[in-house]
Amino acid sequence: MWDDWNNDSPVQTQVFTNSSDYSNWRDNSQPRRPRDDRRNNGYRGGNRGGPRRGGNDDATMIKVPSKFVGKIIGRGGSKVNDLQFESGAKINITKETEGDETFIRLSGTNDAVSKAESLIRELTIERDSYVREVKEEEPPPQLDEPQEEPKIVDWRAVFAKCDELEAEKWAALPPIKKEFYFEHPEVTAMTEDEVEAFRLESNNIVVERTFKTENSKPVPKPVVTFEHAFHKYPEILEEMKKAGFTRPSPIQSQAWPVLLSGEDLIGIAQTGTGKTLAFLLPALIHIDGQNIKKSERGGPAVLVMAPTRELALQIDKEVKKYEYKGITAVCIYGGGNRREQIKVLTDGVDIVIATPGRLNDLAEAGHLEVKYVTYVVLDEADRMLDMGFEPQIRKVMYSIRPTRQTVMTSATWPPGVRRLAQSYMVDPIQIYVGTLDLAATHTVTQIIEIIPDDDQEKFRTFMNFATNLDPSEKVIAFCGKKARADELSTELTLAGLQCQTIHGDRDQSDREQALLDIADGTVQILIATDVASRGLDIDDITHVINYDFPRNIEEYVHRVGRTGRAGKSGKSISYFTRGDWAQAKELIAILEEAQQYVPEELYKMADRYASWKEKKDASRPPGRGRGGGRRW
Known part of the structure; x- marks a missing residue:
């Protein structure tokens, strides 16, 4: 050695x-x-x-x-x-x-x-300074033969050849059929004034081409009833009747004509407004309308990407509510039974609902072939970008044919989501309900309780609320830390109050059981961290408690959106302390937009924080930020 x-x-x-x-x-x-x-x-x-x-x-x-x-x-x-x-x-x-x-x-x-x-x-051994002596070989004798000039790579030609091969690969696949919309005569008869009046009444629906060009087609008119959208698909209408729905939600009334026409869609709406059903029913019709059988396809036809396990499972549950032409679905996510997920994929499936991490894992291992996907949904796209999933999303989208139909849903419209739409969508139609500005749902009464910055006081306030719940009420209480969630759960149990907890340290089976228990009424209280602030679709949550106020106002909006769903009213109660004063200004804007009461102390906290920050910035030496400037 x-x-x-x-x-x-x-x-x-x-x-x-x-x-x-x-x-x-x-x-x-x-x-x-x-x-x-x-x-x-x-x-x-x-x-x-x-x-x-x-x-x-x-x-x-x-x-x-x-x-x-x-x-x-x-x-x-x-x-x-x-x-x-x-x-x-x-x-x-x-x-x-x-x-x-x-x-x-x-x-x-x-x-x-x-x-x-x-x-x-x-x-x-001083490895950095250790240099092994190597005897230099004498250079070969120079011959008088002419030397070849170095070759110059024509990168344009290389890229052109790459595009040509890529086009050949996609051309070998069966063509996609995307147009399944038959406009109902009553919709055709609607005048432009009637269309605008309907959109205004339906929570101010705004619809437009995001990147409009001279060749852009007109935007389809909205539908008023289920029959307007699915009069050619009686099985879908039957499923709607069994589910007990009476009329489309605002985003559904405009999204269904767009998606059934084969257009790419960006849906911006508050949580709990029916976005899942808006993209799901056209997906079922899209699968059935393709000219290739499932056994010949070699992979799923529809791919739905979601940021969290809870949201993926919720979409899977929604898909399995509806029976249509024997269409099957599987939910794949980290923490689930990998072997079982692989078996379902191997046997053949129509719809894959997945989190980006497990999706890439199974695709790279060769268990999931995405090149046959013709309908893609990026659900809660803003949340996926916040969680750092953009590289995984781009990797998957690169492997799917460019002529696919793409749907993107989001609660907000930040630059990252816009950039994603520019990269992977073709002349998309954007539908937003209400406003593009960040806003909490108007079916929720928002209450801000200003309390001292004292853990014991906050705990007493919460326990007083929890011990006085009516039997018909259900609560989700959000904490900033997993340890705090476990601590509250223990205290509630000791007080004789049945509850469940859900956070990232719990096993997936425990998290699923917690959701089942709050949904079926086994417990009235669910203690959660922000892992559950999006994607939870429990219709009868009556209260949301922000035990710890979230670190950013976007999370506040999504927490509040866990109640007041499916047209029902709800109430959110937020414990706000001096430690949260940096969020006061943005919180005031949310409350004012929803016409909610703003405590006078909240205005004062916003002013005091602004003054403090101004003094702090003024005392900082010029040209230096926090940490003494950049380190790169």
Whole structure:
């Protein structure tokens, strides 16, 4: 192993046997010392508890550069103990030095000493400065033959060839059929004034081409009833009747004509407004309308990506409510049974609902083929970008044919979502209900309780609320930390109140059981972190408690959206302390937009925070931000 060991090694070795002096390793100019054998036994490391066997107990003195002594000893002697244990030798780092080198005494069997020396050598190699000498070969004789000029790569031609091969790959797949809309005569008869009046009454629906061009087609008119959208699909109408729906929600009335016409769609609406059903029913018709059978397809036809397991499971539950032409679905997510998910994919499935991480995992492993996907949904796109899933999304979208139909839903319209739409959508139609500005649903009464910045006071306030719940009420209480969620759950249980918790440290089966328990009324209270602030679709949640106010106002909006769903009213109560004052200004805007009461103290907190921040910024040296500027 030391064939290429540098002769100028920093470790020098001298061996002496069991003699009465050190003359074998030390020159005569040094004073002689009697050998001290008092520490032969009882040292930590090596062969513990007695004399060694299997060889002569010779001692070896080695010299190492003093700068490596600390490295050999390790923190609290941990490294030297490890070396002794691994080698079986006793290692004594003496206080004697010679120039810049320190003496180390090794004792034990020959094999043990040799092993210890090798380990110490390994530690003391200066790898950065170690350069192995290589004999330079003489250059070959120069011939008078003409030298070839270096080739210049025509990258435009390379990219053109790449595009050509890509087009050939997609052309080999069966063509996609996307148009399934038959406008009802009553919709055709609607005038432009009637259309605008209907959109205004339906919570101010605004619809337009996001990146309008001269060749953009007119936007389809909205439908007023289920029959207007699905009069050619009686099985869908039957499913709507069984579900008990009476009329489309605002986003559904405009989204169904758009999606059934084969257009790409961006749906911006508050939570709980029926966005899932808006893209789901056209997806079912799209699958059935393709010219290729499931057995011949080789993969799913529809892919739905969601940011969290809870939202993915909620969409899967919604899909399985409706029976249409034997269409099947599977939900794949991290924490679920991977083997079972692979089996369902192998057997063949029409719809895959997935979180980006597990989706990429199974696609890279060859268990999921996405090139056959013709209808893609990016649900809660803003949330996926917030969670850092953009690379995974782009990787999957690159593997899907560019002629697909793409749907994107979001509660907000930040630059990242707009950038994603520009990359992967073709002349999309954007539908937004209400306003593009961040807003909480208007079916929720929002109450802000200003309380002292004191944990005990906050806890007493919450327990007073929880112990006075009516039997018909259900609550989701949001905490900022997992430990706080567990703590509240324990206190509620000790007080005789049945509750459940849901956060990232709980097993997936426990999280699913928690959702089932709050949905079926087994418990009235669900304690949650922000992992559950989106995607939970429990219609009868009456209250949302913001026990810890969220770190940003977007999370506040999505937490509040867990109540007041499906046309029902709800109430949110937020405990607001001085520690939350940075959010006061944006919270006021949300409350005012929804015409909610704003406590006077909240206005004062916003003003005090603005003054404090202004003074802080003014006192900061010019040209320096937090941390003294950038570190890159």
